Amino acid sequence: RCDNCCDNCRSGKLLQARLSTSPALRDYLRIPNTAKSCSMTSTVAHTFSSSTQQSNACRPRRSPSVACLSKPQLHGSQRHGLTTALLASQTTRKSGLATSSMTSSSSSALKSLSSSAQSTHIARPARLAVTAVFGKGPAKKKGKGPAGAAPAEKVALNVAVFGATGRIGSATVKQLLQLPSTEVAQVRAVVRDAEKASEMFSEAAADNVLDVAVCDLRDDASVAKACAGMDVVLWCVSGQDEKLTPMQLFKGLFGLNKKDRTPVDRICAALKRSDAKSAEESISKVVVLSSAAVTRLAWSAAKKKVLNTVVDIPIVRLNPLGTLDRQRELEQRVRESGLRYTVVRPVGLKTAPDWPAGRPVLSQGDVAVGRVNIDDVAKVLVSAAQSPQADGATFEVVTLQGYLSPLDNFETVFSRLRTDEEREAMGEDMGFGETNGDSPGEAAVLAEFKLMMQLLPGEIQDPTRLEMGKTYEQLDRGEVDRKKGAPPTKREKALADGVRN
Numbered sequence: 230r231c232d233n234c235c236d237n238c239r240s241g242k243l244l245q246a247r248l249s250t251s252p253a254l255r256d257y258l259r260i261p262n263t264a265k266s267c268s269m270t271s272t273v274a275h276t277f278s279s280s281t282q283q284s285n286a287c288r289p290r291r292s293p294s295v296a297c298l299s300k301p302q303l304h305g306s307q308r309h310g311l312t313t314a315l316l317a318s319q320t321t322r323k324s325g326l327a328t329s330s331m332t333s334s335s336s337s338a339l340k341s342l343s344s345s346a347q348s349t350h351i352a353r354p355a356r357l358a359v360t361a362v363f364g365k366g367p368a369k370k371k372g373k374g375p376a377g378a379a380p381a382e383k384v385a386l387n388v389a390v391f392g393a394t395g396r397i398g399s400a401t402v403k404q405l406l407q408l409p410s411t412e413v414a415q416v417r418a419v420v421r422d423a424e425k426a427s428e429m430f431s432e433a434a435a436d437n438v439l440d441v442a443v444c445d446l447r448d449d450a451s452v453a454k455a456c457a458g459m460d461v462v463l464w465c466v467s468g469q470d471e472k473l474t475p476m477q478l479f480k481g482l483f484g485l486n487k488k489d490r491t492p493v494d495r496i497c498a499a500l501k502r503s504d505a506k507s508a509e510e511s512i513s514k515v516v517v518l519s520s521a522a523v524t525r526l527a528w529s530a531a532k533k534k535v536l537n538t539v540v541d542i543p544i545v546r547l548n549p550l551g552t553l554d555r556q557r558e559l560e561q562r563v564r565e566s567g568l569r570y571t572v573v574r575p576v577g578l579k580t581a582p583d584w585p586a587g588r589p590v591l592s593q594g595d596v597a598v599g600r601v602n603i604d605d606v607a608k609v610l611v612s613a614a615q616s617p618q619a620d621g622a623t624f625e626v627v628t629l630q631g632y633l634s635p636l637d638n639f640e641t642v643f644s645r646l647r648t649d650e651e652r653e654a655m656g657e658d659m660g661f662g663e664t665n666g667d668s669p670g671e672a673a674v675l676a677e678f679k680l681m682m683q684l685l686p687g688e689i690q691d692p693t694r695l696e697m698g699k700t701y702e703q704l705d706r707g708e709v710d711r712k713k714g715a716p717p718t719k720r721e722k723a724l725a726d727g728v729r730n
Contacts, residue, residue, distance in 0.1 A: 385411055386614070388459065388460065389416075392419070392420075393418035393430075394426050404611045406430075406439065416438065418440070453502070455499075461515075493562060512569075513569065514614065515569070516573065516613050518606070519556050519560055521574045521595060522539070529662045531666065535675070539678070547717055573610055578600075578606070579628075585602060586605050588628070588633060589639075592626075592680070593673075594678065596681050598682075601628045602628045605626070605634075616638070621650060622649065687701030694712075696718065697725060
């Protein structure tokens, strides 16, 4: 931790952990093996930060390890060197090679980048270079926080599903019940209405395969009881299913609810209290069902202009009673909980025969628009609950019709995802309005955007021309054709209000 960082900055801990396992990195940074943790982290931090005169305060709700860094101004060879180093690190990590086996070309790129960053007073490129050298190693991915380590061996999990009688929650419970006992030992359906759950899962309940737990999401003790003995919690309570009080609705409308204690806060606290294992052995995990588009309102004006096709759409334009803002805040609280986590963001939810199940396609950058089958969402949620490869990642999901799901339960796809830490370190705006269009992170977002636009339903493939409640097929038939930038109609406003009623 350098003197310019805030007290909560995790950079020092990260540096200490990685330096202890990377002799090549110590040699590169000229750090002696006998360096103590405090002096070691101080030396490394100042190696990369002493050239900058800026002192950046951490933004609230941000990851301090990224918020402490100034924005990069990469040009030409600097940007090329950084990209080369990051790609080399990514390839090394995914292939299971040790960090000391980096190619000489990528090492040279890192040295060149570090030297250039110091001479031009750039802070973030230096931090990125450190991230690239460290990589993630051959070990399983880790989520943020002290309890981020994945279990060493695969064990049968006890899984609780909150919102189990909802559309996605019920599909998730059914998929969990199909798994062998060697993978899932117990499934708990957490609901408000026990009678409804018993009717929906009557056969499983009768065979004592499913445990039904009634829970008041507003009560700490009730939530803690529902989480007791659980290894993984799947949060499948959608914005429509969560019953909010009139005061909560009012505060959500004006963005005044950011400090309120939420059910997800209670779940994270309960899991941390009940998990008596060490951080290295912890298997407690939260998988959050969120929504695509939650970050778009918080993008910078420049980013909104470039990616207008996914911004000027009904759900973003109307944002019923601050639903997107609440979901974005919920995601960030989970990231900061210290637990292992995965955030899954489906696009428009559909069922067969309107939109049959197919192959779930995962993307990152919050630029996905289209449709996804509910069963496909459930399949991804269950796989993410079991897979350490999905730890610390946030991604969107759409359904590609006519293709089958992968046989490896998305393990390969998960392994290719960037963690939230990696995305932030690459300079991607994760929903806080800080964007440098030249950063590798934003370049990756633009590439994802161009790809995902090809997967839009219909023939016209322009979601900005849709109105809320209208379909791509209606757009193709000429039954709806909104003008770009047009304000919401009275019908759209009434429909948006009905989403919360």
